[in-house]
Amino acid sequence: MVASSAILLPLAARGQNQATAPARPVQAGAVVQVKGNSPYEATQRAIAELGGMGKIVSRGDVVMVKPNIGWNRSVEQAACTNPEVLRAVIELAYAAGAKNVVVMDNTCHRAEDCYQRSGIAAAARKAGAELRFCDENRLALHDFRGEYLGKWPVYRDHLEVDKFINVPVLKHHGSSGLTIAMKNLYGILGGNRGKLHRDMGENIAELAAGFRSHLVVVDAWRVLMRNGPVGGRLSDVEERRTVIASTHIMHADVAAAVLFGRDARELEFLQAAHARRMGEIDIARIALKSLTA
Amino acid sequence: MNSRQGRRLQRLRILSQFLFLVLFFYLLVRLAEGGATRPSWAGFFFYIDPLFLWLGLLVRPFLRVFLLALVPLLLTLILGRFFCGWVCPFGALHQFFTWLGPRPPKKAAVERPELRLKYLLLIVLLTASLFSVQLLGWLDPIALLTRSGATVILPGANALLQRALEAGPEPLYALGRRLLLFVSQRTSIQAIAIGSIFLVLLLLNLRRRRFFCNTLCPLGALYGLLAKFSLLRLAVNDACVKCNACAGHCTFYGSPYKDYMKSECVLCCNCLADCPTTAIDPRFGLPVHGRRPAIDLGRRRLLGAAGLGLVAAALPLSSPERKARVRSFLRPPGALAEEDFLEKCLRCGACMQACPTNALQPAVLQAGLEGLWTPVLVPASGYCEYECHRCTQVCPTRALARLTLEEKKQFKIGTAVIDRSSCYTYADGYNCAVCEEHCPVPEKAIRFREVEVANFRGRLKKVKQIYVVPDLCIGCGICETVCPRTDAPAIRVGAEEEQRGNPAG
Numbered sequence: 001m002v003a004s005s006a007i008l009l010p011l012a013a014r015g016q017n018q019a020t021a022p023a024r025p026v027q028a029g030a031v032v033q034v035k036g037n038s039p040y041e042a043t044q045r046a047i048a049e050l051g052g053m054g055k056i057v058s059r060g061d062v063v064m065v066k067p068n069i070g071w072n073r074s075v076e077q078a079a080c081t082n083p084e085v086l087r088a089v090i091e092l093a094y095a096a097g098a099k100n101v102v103v104m105d106n107t108c109h110r111a112e113d114c115y116q117r118s119g120i121a122a123a124a125r126k127a128g129a130e131l132r133f134c135d136e137n138r139l140a141l142h143d144f145r146g147e148y149l150g151k152w153p154v155y156r157d158h159l160e161v162d163k164f165i166n167v168p169v170l171k172h173h174g175s176s177g178l179t180i181a182m183k184n185l186y187g188i189l190g191g192n193r194g195k196l197h198r199d200m201g202e203n204i205a206e207l208a209a210g211f212r213s214h215l216v217v218v219d220a221w222r223v224l225m226r227n228g229p230v231g232g233r234l235s236d237v238e239e240r241r242t243v244i245a246s247t248h249i250m251h252a253d254v255a256a257a258v259l260f261g262r263d264a265r266e267l268e269f270l271q272a273a274h275a276r277r278m279g280e281i282d283i284a285r286i287a288l289k290s291l292t293a
Numbered sequence: 294m295n296s297r298q299g300r301r302l303q304r305l306r307i308l309s310q311f312l313f314l315v316l317f318f319y320l321l322v323r324l325a326e327g328g329a330t331r332p333s334w335a336g337f338f339f340y341i342d343p344l345f346l347w348l349g350l351l352v353r354p355f356l357r358v359f360l361l362a363l364v365p366l367l368l369t370l371i372l373g374r375f376f377c378g379w380v381c382p383f384g385a386l387h388q389f390f391t392w393l394g395p396r397p398p399k400k401a402a403v404e405r406p407e408l409r410l411k412y413l414l415l416i417v418l419l420t421a422s423l424f425s426v427q428l429l430g431w432l433d434p435i436a437l438l439t440r441s442g443a444t445v446i447l448p449g450a451n452a453l454l455q456r457a458l459e460a461g462p463e464p465l466y467a468l469g470r471r472l473l474l475f476v477s478q479r480t481s482i483q484a485i486a487i488g489s490i491f492l493v494l495l496l497l498n499l500r501r502r503r504f505f506c507n508t509l510c511p512l513g514a515l516y517g518l519l520a521k522f523s524l525l526r527l528a529v530n531d532a533c534v535k536c537n538a539c540a541g542h543c544t545f546y547g548s549p550y551k552d553y554m555k556s557e558c559v560l561c562c563n564c565l566a567d568c569p570t571t572a573i574d575p576r577f578g579l580p581v582h583g584r585r586p587a588i589d590l591g592r593r594r595l596l597g598a599a600g601l602g603l604v605a606a607a608l609p610l611s612s613p614e615r616k617a618r619v620r621s622f623l624r625p626p627g628a629l630a631e632e633d634f635l636e637k638c639l640r641c642g643a644c645m646q647a648c649p650t651n652a653l654q655p656a657v658l659q660a661g662l663e664g665l666w667t668p669v670l671v672p673a674s675g676y677c678e679y680e681c682h683r684c685t686q687v688c689p690t691r692a693l694a695r696l697t698l699e700e701k702k703q704f705k706i707g708t709a710v711i712d713r714s715s716c717y718t719y720a721d722g723y724n725c726a727v728c729e730e731h732c733p734v735p736e737k738a739i740r741f742r743e744v745e746v747a748n749f750r751g752r753l754k755k756v757k758q759i760y761v762v763p764d765l766c767i768g769c770g771i772c773e774t775v776c777p778r779t780d781a782p783a784i785r786v787g788a789e790e791e792q793r794g795n796p797a798g
Contacts, residue, residue, distance in 0.1 A: 072680050108731060108775075110649055110678065112476060117680070133476045137459065174741070175726035175757060194727040194777025198717065232679070233735035 029279060031246040031255045031286055036293035039221040039243065043088035045293050046217065046245035052096075056215045056247070059097030061162040065089050065129065068169045068184050069105040069120050071230050072113040078222035078237045079230055080114065081169045083123030085219040085243060089167055090127035104132040104157060105187040108230075132157060139190040146206025148199050153190040154211075166213035166249065170220040170256045172228030172236075176200050177267045178260055179229050180253040181216045182208040201268030205276055208249050216252040218244040220259055250279035251286045258283045294574050299565025306378060306562050310385035317382035321442045324646045324687050336643070338382070338435045339689035341365050344512055345435075345639065347419070348427055349690065352636055354797060356691065366519065373520040377506055377513050378544070378559030383434035384506050384513075388561070390498035391544070405546040406501040406508050408557055409588055413598040415514040420602025425632075426609050426663060430639035432511050437491075440666060443646035444481035444655060445488035451475050481645070482671065483655045503544050506559070517556040521587065524577045526555055527564070533572035539564035549573050552586040609635075614661030620788040622659040623670040623768065626677060626704045627685040627693040627794040631660075634793075637692035640666040644684035644693060650675035652770065653684060668693075670706060672770030672786055677706060679733035679769060685794075694794030705792040707768030709739065709761045709784050716783035718758045722748030726757055728772035728784050738765035739772055739784075763790065 032049040036042030047053055057063055067081035075083060090101050103124040107114040111133050115121040124131045134155050142154040158164060168184035175197060176183055185207045186193055196203045220242040224231040231237070242259060246252040250273045254264040264270045264281050274281040317338060324335045336358075339345055346362035349355055365376050377384050418429050430436040455475035458466040470476060481487070497504035506513050527549040540548035542564070545557035549564050550572070565573055609615070615632045625644055628634050645653040645668055652675035655666040668684070670677060682701035685693045696704060709728075713719040718726070718741070732739040741757035748754045761784075768786045776782035 072678065110477065112473060113649065113678065113680070131471075133470060133473075135470060174729045174737075175724060192777050192779065194725070194775060197725045197727050197730075197777070198723045200724060227735055227737050229730055230733055231735065232733060236735065 029246075029248045029251050029287060031244060031248070031251050031288045033242060033244045033255055033259065033288060033290045034293055035240075035242045035291070037241075039082045039084040039219065039241075040088045042221070042241070042243040042293060043085045043217060043245075044092065045291065046243045047089070047092055047215075049289060049291065050215075050245050050247070053092040053215075054096045056165075057093050057096040057098050057163055060099050061093075061097070062160070063093045063098045063101045063163045063165060064158055064161040065093065065101055065103050065165045065167055066158070066184065066187060067103065067105060067120055067167045068179070068187065069111075069114045069118050070108045070187070072109040072117050073230065073232060074117055075119045076222065076234060076237065077231055078169065078171060078224045079228070079232075080118035080120060081167050082219045082221045083119035085217065085221065086120060086167055087123040087127045089165055089217055090124065090129045093163075093165065094128060098163075101127075101129040102132055102157060102161065103129045104134060104155070106134045106155065106189060106193075107187075134190065136190065142211070144206050144210030146202075146210055148202040149196070149206040149210065152196075154188050155190060158188040158211075163214045164212060165215045165217065167217045167219065169224075170218050170240075170244075170260060171224035171231070172226055172260075174228065176204060176269055178253075178257055178262060180218055180256045181213065181249050182253050182269060182273065185211055185213070201272040204269035205272035205278065208273065209276055209278055213249045214247065216244075216246050216249050218252055218256045220244060220256060223260065225260075248279055250274075250281075254279070254281060254283055254286060255288055294565055294568075295571045296566055296568055299562060299568060299573075302562040303566040306560070307388075309379045310382075310388060313380050314382045314385040317438065318442065321439060321447070321646060324443075324643055325649070325683075333687060335687060336689040338439075339639070339641070339643075342433065342435050342512065343515060344429050344433050345690065348422060348429060348637075348639075351422060351425070351427075352633075352690075365516075369516050369519045370523055372525050372560065373523040373555055374513065374516045374557075374559045376516055377510075378561045381434055381506075381512075383438040384503070384559070386438075386495060387498050387503045387506055388544070390495045391502045394499040394502070406504060408507055408545065409590060409594070410508045411510055411514040412517065412588065412590055413594060414509060415511040415518075416595060416598035417602040417605055418511055420599045421605040424603070424606035424610065425636050426606040427636055428605065428663070429511060430641055431666070432509060433639070434505070434510055434512055436639045436641035439646070440640060440642035440655070441487055441491040443642040445484050445491060447646070448479040448481065448484065449488070451478055477649075477651070479651045480674070481654060482674065483657065483666070487655065487666070502546065503559075507545055507557070513559075517588075520558070521556045522580045523555055524579065525560075526576055526578065526580075527553055527558065528574050528576040529553075529572055530574060531572075532570040534570055536569060538567045538569055539573060541567055547586075554586050554588065555580075556588060609661060609663035612661050612663070614664060620659075620791075622656065623672075623707045623770070623786060623788055623791070624793070625653055625668050625670050625684045625693055626682070626701050626706055627688075627696045628668075629692055629694060629796055630793045633796060634692050635660075635663055635667065637690045638667045639690055639692070641689065642666070642668070643687050643689060644668045647683040647687040648675065649681060649683065650678050652677055652774075670770060672773035673782070674774075676771035676774040677769040679771075691796070694796065696794070703767070704794075705767050705790060706770070707786045707791045708763050708766045708789040709768065709770075709772050709786045710789070711759055711761060712781075712783045712785065715778060715781065716759060717778075718756050720783075722746050722754055722756050724757050725777065726759065727775050727777055729759060731771045731775050733769060733771060734765050734767060736762075736765055738762045738767070759784070 073079035139153040173179040343362040
């Protein structure tokens, strides 16, 4: 499917995303949670409190900003990342000197519909990012080196960038309980992703362990509380007016789970991550800075 | 008229054909964006097709937009078969392939194709349509070209373009993708069949000029019947030297000086351009009867064709599909009750072109021979997008009743059933829930309950077993589309409790 194609480019020498080394955050494992007046401002504030985008993005970097664009649903239905959160992240990345910012996701519904209806396409364009669609010609096997998740096809776009910024939406998810940043990484995968729903918790943990997110910005502005991940009913959506940022993907997920009202220790994927010593599962042991703007 | 004027007319005709061909494909591509306005311009070529006006007169409610077809009908009474020669997009393709074919031998007698056949076919199809069996869409040039365009030409062009750009430089390829040129490649389960028919029809032009138009086209036949009485004709004057040059490129193998037949002349103007003298003039005048060459259909042939039409109607009417209680296929949302649907559906494939997810496919024989190329919803190919109602907006005859988006979201296409012998959560004893995740019904028509079961190793384990809430399921089929099993989906949508559209809606 992949190797024979004539358009394959050589892997960029830099940007080899082999996240074997633990993330080296501004303040190891710290999480910032901002409740604000607008998703755009809250995002700016959260990243500023974390030490600023300049600590993550270097001048000349090619940056992937990976939202959740999974579904053909509107902003109000809160099944996809809030476009204003995304716009703030893109603009900050450019302000920090990024050469190019790319936005893409492997959607569940038809990609063109999802990109448009979620408002992501418009926001990305407004902020000057490059919007890409997944291309099966650009799949490459990536080794996640997990017990459950070994080699799996990944869109090379994610492997060829210098920095990967994970911008999920916090929402209910039937089989995994919640989908936040770790689960959002399903969107870098190709292949028969449905197969990864067996032992989903283990797969989510190993996915996050085997692929580095340099920064995580969780959109919890509108939160789909029930009937996720696709939702649709406005009565299932609650306004939480919050954005969470961290360089530690598991801690971001733990904080978001707590914000949602779940005990992180009940969630299989966080249990699995904890068992792999990826981080703390007890919110009390995480350096959490909670602000109201 | 001298040959310079003739060539000018000829060039004008070619330009007109080209423009209408471009318009046709532009509107076909536009169909994919859906038309919310009524009447949608995307249906233009359907609305000016008098055969569909005829079909419209046979069913209720009558759609007034088809009265537009009176315009070409009346124009034909004045000009003759201008539609075939100047407007028809399928005719333009045939003209082009005829031009590609071998040069006609000078003076040598060329065997004329069976011009009569199209009239007899028209009689067969019209007779059958009187008995509610309508098969005109199989041969009508607009339906045929739309169907071929939707299932073969556009997807094929897309695939070729992608391969070509893949071989070229990367920036060009990236640009193509950015323009969304080949982000969604469509496929059709009947691409090979429909494509082969299309190709054969085009290639036949290399042996006989405009083969389809001269011998098969029911629309051409209808216009031919009227053109017989048209006011415009080609008159030959004394300048004629009987050189037979006018026959050289005559689209219907006639020649104005010898056996000019208004019913066959498509006003291609080749004779005007070819005439070395100034012998041929277009003239308006009342039709003159008698002593003019004409196609003799013959009473016995007419009766025979009508009889065949009766048989063509009797066979499907005595087949079980129309009244069947059990069906193995799904119809698109809004489809009328099967009998009404078959009467109105043109087999044109406009719905398939409009479907963004490639879910709508031309039926093979699921719906009986009569239902060949009618649309069926095939979840293995694509799901019915919850936020979309395009097919119901573009159906030219409303064989798919117009549904608002809200109506469509409630419309039950069928019901999902779980196959417990293959669903992972039952058969193998492990979690999956991809179908549950994708179910677009806000209350979730697919749910799971946690049950302790022995897995395939015999170990007790808690598993989230999937079940369907039939009353909530709308049959969109996304569960079947996304089921990760690669042998056969463990959840399938069938026609159980399927809803059908209201013809008045």
